[in-house]
Amino acid sequence: MKIPVVRNILEVNDRVAEQNRALFDQNRVFVCNLMSSPGAGKTSLLERTIDHLKDRLRIGVIEGDITSNLDAERIVQKGVQAVQINTDGACHLDANMVWEAVSNIDLTSLDLMVIENVGNLVCPAEFKVGEDVKVMILSVTEGDDKPLKYPLMFQLSQALIINKIDLLPYVDCDMQKVRETALKLNPGITIFEVSCRTGEGLGTWYDWLQGKIESRA
């Protein structure tokens, strides 16, 4: 009984994701679906990225949270458009939620939209929202066994940002093991090692993102 229902939900989701995709293309907006476990640093990465790119790119943000608008409040302070989606219990964003949120955003005034997904290393990976790229964050505090234990997000993401490298001296996380396992799951994934706290390593991430936006069709 269960599998057909899930498949059906995913098929409907994919159709709506294509609608979103068409709308983003019409308006030439590059869309990044940002995913991670709770507290791995999605909002902190976004704050840093906005600070660095906002003079060159017009940026908008969709914040996905089960409840509260704490993250959207942080983002609005950066002077960019932000819309909050409250999923009311749901553990991921789906294409329909993004479709509804987009009606509150002036797409013609944007170059880049970042969709910050619900903090969850599992479910968000299954649901396309019409993005150009999926980007995931892993915090070194989560441990080096995470690619093997939660493979789908690593398999589907174009970029893996390993965050909180300033904490490496205090935790057991073998970076080489993370890299090797992630690359075995997804040989095409681009890996960044950063600290959103100190700023270390973020330059290559900004360049990669800007390059992607500039090289789109």
Next chain:
Amino acid sequence: MKIPVVRNILEVNDRVAEQNRALFDQNRVFVCNLMSSPGAGKTSLLERTIDHLKDRLRIGVIEGDITSNLDAERIVQKGVQAVQINTDGACHLDANMVWEAVSNIDLTSLDLMVIENVGNLVCPAEFKVGEDVKVMILSVTEGDDKPLKYPLMFQLSQALIINKIDLLPYVDCDMQKVRETALKLNPGITIFEVSCRTGEGLGTWYDWLQGKIESRA
């Protein structure tokens, strides 16, 4: 369309959870459903807890993971019974998975069974598995805003273990804020501040768990 399907799944789940509950009661096994984000320290807490209690209590473990048996391998080395559930993509354990796993365990030989759920701060809270207590872990590295952003697990857990307090000097996490927010969501929750790395604070957790097991009807 979606809400009735979800409700139906939860109702079926609750009935199977009651079956599990009856089976655990028959065998006088105390069951702890252990939940957290990925990498917050469920397996580490379990290793420490087994080391401390295994001479006094007969302990069994059900390991829930999407894929792999890395955690079960760690637990078996502690000399206790362990069964691995691979959810094959599902983001939480449900009562039926636990029902099937239990058929591989000799319940008559156990006092305590710990069910380590899939690493996910959202979905596992919704699914009863027949447990006596829900226990959750929050790592200080996840940040002090997590109770407000992911309230359900905090509302439903009997105990909140705040782990990795050895990292407090290096992260922004206001412990008072975590405590206050968690207690506002759930005034009856018991809070422990621990480091599974150093062992700090774990004594009160062991005592609490042992007290719960001894005082059951």
